[in-house]
Amino acid sequence: MRGWRHVLVAWCCALLCTPAALSQSPWQDTRRTPDERARLLNAQLTLDERIRMLHGPLAMPVRGFVLPPGVQPSAGYVPGVERLGIPALRETDASLGVTNPRQQRPGDGATALPSGLALAATFNTRLAYESGAMIGAEAHAKGFNVLLAGGVNLARDPRNGRNFEYLGEDPLLAGTLGGESVRGIQDQHVIATVKHFVLNGQETGRHFANSRIDVAALRESDLLAFQIAIERGRPGSVMCAYNLVNDHYSCGNDFLLNQVLKRDWGYRGWVMSDWGAVGDVSFATLGLDQQSGEQLDAQVHFGAPLKAAVQSGSVTRERVSDMTLRILRSMFAVGLFEHPPQRREIDYAANARVARAVADEGLVLLKNDGALLPLADNLKRIAVIGGRADLGVLSGGGSSQVVAPGGRANVVPLGGEGRLAAYRSMTFHSTSVPVAMRARAPGVQVVFDDGRYPAAAAAVAHSADVAIVFANQWMGEGEDAPDLSLPEGQDALIAAVAAANPRTVVVLQTGGPVTMPWHDRVPAIVAAWYAGAGGTGAITGVLFGDVNPSGRLPVTFPVSLQQYPRERLPGLGLPDGTRFEVPYTEGADVGYRRFAALNQEPLYAFGHGLSYTQFGYANLSLEGGRDLRVSFDVTNQGPRAGADTPQVYLRAIGARRASRLIGFAKLTLSPGQTRRLTLQVDPRLLADFDVARNRWRVRGTTYHVALARSAAVNVQSASVRLAARWLEP
Ligand code: BGC
Numbered sequence: 014m015r016g017w018r019h020v021l022v023a024w025c026c027a028l029l030c031t032p033a034a035l036s037q038s039p040w041q042d043t044r045r046t047p048d049e050r051a052r053l054l055n056a057q058l059t060l061d062e063r064i065r066m067l068h069g070p071l072a073m074p075v076r077g078f079v080l081p082p083g084v085q086p087s088a089g090y091v092p093g094v095e096r097l098g099i100p101a102l103r104e105t106d107a108s109l110g111v112t113n114p115r116q117q118r119p120g121d122g123a124t125a126l127p128s129g130l131a132l133a134a135t136f137n138t139r140l141a142y143e144s145g146a147m148i149g150a151e152a153h154a155k156g157f158n159v160l161l162a163g164g165v166n167l168a169r170d171p172r173n174g175r176n177f178e179y180l181g182e183d184p185l186l187a188g189t190l191g192g193e194s195v196r197g198i199q200d201q202h203v204i205a206t207v208k209h210f211v212l213n214g215q216e217t218g219r220h221f222a223n224s225r226i227d228v229a230a231l232r233e234s235d236l237l238a239f240q241i242a243i244e245r246g247r248p249g250s251v252m253c254a255y256n257l258v259n260d261h262y263s264c265g266n267d268f269l270l271n272q273v274l275k276r277d278w279g280y281r282g283w284v285m286s287d288w289g290a291v292g293d294v295s296f297a298t299l300g301l302d303q304q305s306g307e308q309l310d311a312q313v314h315f316g317a318p319l320k321a322a323v324q325s326g327s328v329t330r331e332r333v334s335d336m337t338l339r340i341l342r343s344m345f346a347v348g349l350f351e352h353p354p355q356r357r358e359i360d361y362a363a364n365a366r367v368a369r370a371v372a373d374e375g376l377v378l379l380k381n382d383g384a385l386l387p388l389a390d391n392l393k394r395i396a397v398i399g400g401r402a403d404l405g406v407l408s409g410g411g412s413s414q415v416v417a418p419g420g421r422a423n424v425v426p427l428g429g430e431g432r433l434a435a436y437r438s439m440t441f442h443s444t445s446v447p448v449a450m451r452a453r454a455p456g457v458q459v460v461f462d463d464g465r466y467p468a469a470a471a472a473v474a475h476s477a478d479v480a481i482v483f484a485n486q487w488m489g490e491g492e493d494a495p496d497l498s499l500p501e502g503q504d505a506l507i508a509a510v511a512a513a514n515p516r517t518v519v520v521l522q523t524g525g526p527v528t529m530p531w532h533d534r535v536p537a538i539v540a541a542w543y544a545g546a547g548g549t550g551a552i553t554g555v556l557f558g559d560v561n562p563s564g565r566l567p568v569t570f571p572v573s574l575q576q577y578p579r580e581r582l583p584g585l586g587l588p589d590g591t592r593f594e595v596p597y598t599e600g601a602d603v604g605y606r607r608f609a610a611l612n613q614e615p616l617y618a619f620g621h622g623l624s625y626t627q628f629g630y631a632n633l634s635l636e637g638g639r640d641l642r643v644s645f646d647v648t649n650q651g652p653r654a655g656a657d658t659p660q661v662y663l664r665a666i667g668a669r670r671a672s673r674l675i676g677f678a679k680l681t682l683s684p685g686q687t688r689r690l691t692l693q694v695d696p697r698l699l700a701d702f703d704v705a706r707n708r709w710r711v712r713g714t715t716y717h718v719a720l721a722r723s724a725a726v727n728v729q730s731a732s733v734r735l736a737a738r739w740l741e742p
Contacts, residue, residue: 040345041098047345048281054097055338060323060330062094063337068304068315069102071288073117076308086117088161088288088412089305099341100158100349102204104305108162108178108194109408109545110415111151115435122422123151124364125408125415125442127545129164130525131375133180133190133567134542134622136658137679140371141190145197145205147367152203153354160198161252161412163207165191165242166214167235167603168525168568172493172582174216177409177524177543181567182604182619183674184238185698191238192245202352204249204343207242209287210263210274211235213254214595217493218584220290221592223257230600231258232273232702232742240278241695249282249343253301255290257592261299264290270300277707277742282346283339288412294318297328302336361418369547374656374679376544376555377564378623382536385479385516387558387625392457392478396514397447399464399506400483400522401425405441406541406548407522411490417442417546433491443549446483453553467502467509475513481520481556482507488524493582497528497574507531520552526570529616540566558625563656563679565622565723569604569615576613605724609672620660620674620723626651626684630659630728633720637733641675641694645720645729649682656681661692662724663699665717672724673698696740706739713737 039045040054058066069091070078084090089104106112111123126132126144135141145162152160166175168182180187195205212224212235243251251274253264263269264286274280286296288306294314296304304315312318322328344350378386388395400407404423408414414436416422423441428434447461462473464482474480484503488494498504511517511534518537521527522544529538539562541552554560574580583595599607605619629648636642643661661676676692699716700709715734719727 041350043351047342050345051338051342054099055334055341057097058094058337060320060333063333064316064320065092066094066099066337066340067302067319068307068313070308071306073114078308085156086114087157088112088114091303098350100344100353102159103157103354104159104161105152105155105157106161107413108164109413110148111155111157112413112415113420114412116416116420120420121155122416122418122420123155124148124361124368125417125546126368127372127375127548128177128409128524128543129179130177130181130567131542131544132194132371133186134377134564135371135374135679136186136565136677137374138189138193140374141193142197144367144371145194146200147364149198149201149203151359151364153201154357154359156354156356157203158349158354159204159206159250161206161208162198163191163195163205163242163246163248164209165207165238166209166211167238169214169597169603170579171497171526171568171571171577172495173214174488174493174524175411175490176568177488178413182569183567184234184241185674185695186567186677187238188241189245191242195242195246195248199246199249199347202348203354204347204349205246206250206252206285207239207246207248208252209254210239210251211254211269212258212263212597213256214597215493215582216491217582218587218591218593219255221590222584222595223260223592224595224597225259226597227600229702229704233601234603236273237697243278243280247346249347251280251282251284252287253284253290255287262290262292264301265292265296265299267299275300281339282343283336291315294322294328297322297332297336302339365546368545369550372544372547372551373554373560375542375564376551376562377540377566378555378562379538379540379570379617379621380536381623385518385537386556388479388556394458394460394477395450396473396477396480397450397459397461398470398474398480398482398510399503400485400520401439401441401463402446402483403461403463405443405445406544406552407485407487408440408442408543408545409488409524410436410438410440412436413490414440416440427487436489436491439487442546443544446549446552449549449553453557464506467506470506471509471513474510474517477514478516480510480514480517482510482517483520483522486523486527495582495585497526497571499527504530507535511535518556526568528571528573532616540564561625561653561655562622563624563658565620565658566617567619569608569619569724570617572614572616576608576615578607606672609724610670615725618723618725620658620721621725622658624655624657626653626655628657628682630720632689633729633731635718635731635733637716637735639736639738640696641699641716641733641735642691643676643694643718644689644691646687646689647680647682648687649684652684654681654683659690660721660723662719662721663716664719664730666699666712667714674724675699675718696738699735700740707742709740709742711735711738711740
């Protein structure tokens with residue numbers, strides 16, 4: 014009898030536990046499209062369940078919020094709907110790795126990527142994908158299914174405290190690399206978040222800044238960066254920003270969210286707010302789908318007030334249904350149902366190699382007079398000075414701040430007061446630079462001086478064959494640099510060291526461009542940005558020549574701040590709460606484009622970067638007609654292997670001058686090797702946006718194109734005719 018019962022149970026189980034029976038609910042059928050599945054599941058939700066999915070807190074014990082059991086502290090959490098098997102959204106920052114705000118998860122560190130600008134400087138789409146996949150996999154292995162990663166705001170103002178998180182000043186570069194990073198993240202079944210939509214161009218007064226810009230110019234610049242990133246990466250979510258754009262808060266901006274993003278671009282994911290960026294419940298009608306960091310707003314607008322608005326009819330049921338549909342659609346599209354995040358071991362050593370690869374290719378050799386670098390074999394004594402290089406390499410602050418595996422962090426607090434004071438500290442990643450240099454060159458005496466006193470540093474420099482000064486500009490969320498000088502007397506330090514030793518190398522660790530009053534007295538300069546977990550190895554590698562530098566500037570380095578449109582930082586010194594204008598009068602001419610338009614010479618142009626070998630370009634040919642195709646040869650003419658970034662710029666449309674990056678490639682060549690490349694140009698980069706017709710317009714005329722080393726140095730030029738054409742917005 015007992016035996017029969019067993020057989021019966023086994024038989025029933027075989028019948029009922031088949032995949033077909035388990036996935037009885039039609040939305041669980043993975044053969045259906047994400048849209049179909051989302052539609053089927055969405056139809057099951059009650060109004061209360063919908064409302065629950067449309068708002069969530071900063072998942073930290075902040076302003077009375079108590080973490081529900083099983084929820085780990087992080088940037089955000091939105092409960093799921095257990096009845097229907099809808100998983101909660103477990104959100105973490107950000108583009109440079111998985112963060113652990115205020116170390117609320119004790120000891121839980123992560124692999125720190127170099128800054129976004131370092132990634133942009135690689136001009137390497139493969140590295141963007143791989144580094145995205147790496148942080149996506151870490152997020153998944155730590156129990157998260159949403160990464161608030163995908164910052165593609167253009168660096169319009171070099172003082173912006175968050176430029177380091179983003180991907181530079183050009184829409185093609187930022188959009189392409191941003192999109193690849195998103196693709197990498199989402200291939201790990203973690204939703205990525207392109208942000209901060211849009212024109213979040215400065216941190217000063219970020220909640221009160223009214224970014225003002227001509228609409229056509231906006232389409233051709235910052236919006237184009239987002240558009241390219243979204244097309245390429247298909248992010249599950251887009252985060253709107255704190256600031257206003259043309260008089261409307263960007264999270265309650267019908268034009269940006271409903272008309273551009275959802276109508277014109279056909280975006281099917283959801284818009285989440287930045288943390289504390291929701292004004293009121295009307296934002297739901299204006300295109301916002303979800304309120305994040307709700308305890309930072311005056312009210313949980315998308316909670317009870319939204320429900321009341323639906324019941325009173327001021328927000329339609331259709332709209333609320335659309336909001337949850339978008340969230341569910343992204344969850345299905347990225348695989349959150351089938352591949353829930355699972356805590357597992359992380360191979361940090363392997364991941365550090367990914368971070369190292371980005372740093373290796375992201376370092377930019379700005380200047381190398383007399384081939385001072387790589388350092389010669391016969392040096393006896395090297396002075397390493399300043400930058401707290403004995404602690405490791407600098408990183409940027411704010412919500413994107415990563416702490417190293419094991420929670421290890423060399424932290425130097427900066428102090429200060431205010432909302433983001435807790436984030437104001439300099440964190441150093443990787444390992445001590447002088448120690449690494451000693452390991453790399455055991456026969457060389459490496460001495461370190463902290464650089465606090467220029468006279469002492471100069472004496473140490475004088476006694477060495479080469480002096481290497483590390484100069485730091487810490488940047489962080491919530492504040493901008495008032496100017497482009499190196500803080501804390503470092504300009505004077507460099508001048509003193511250079512006077513004591515003409516063989517001085519400066520390694521800049523900055524959140525963007527800085528001015529260099531000592532420039533002409535220093536033979537070699539390396540822009541190391543914030544170099545991340547593999548930073549020390551990459552910097553040492555470039556200095557000693559184990560790594561052939563191949564980074565190119567993703568932002569212009571100016572001679573002075575006067576070369577930019579807003580000499581005084583808008584909003585600086587205004588009492589909190591005062592609304593002010595940020596007039597983006599340069600329009601679409603961001604960065605190098607404005608330098609070209611005004612015939613200004615920068616200190617170092619966008620796209621500039623040296624190598625220990627030389628590359629030659631030849632046989633430029635253009636194919637026109639409907640689409641533009643550009644072909645050319647690249648040859649490594651020097652003595653060692655290296656990687657190059659040939660760049661293609663539009664220089665004029667008919668008789669009208671222009672300066673636009675329309676194509677780039679990254680390729681590694683051995684000595685003497687030649688490769689022919691063909692690039693297909695995105696027609697929007699050749700077009701102007703016609704606001705009245707809401708279309709891109711490619712004019713039927715002659716296009717003048719240059720194969721170039723940077724925005725300022727053409728190697729070959731050619732022209733071609735293109736047919737007139739209108740393109741969808
Ligand atoms: C930042 C976002 C971040 C969010 C959550 C905000 O202050 O602007 O970039 O994702 O906080 O930490």
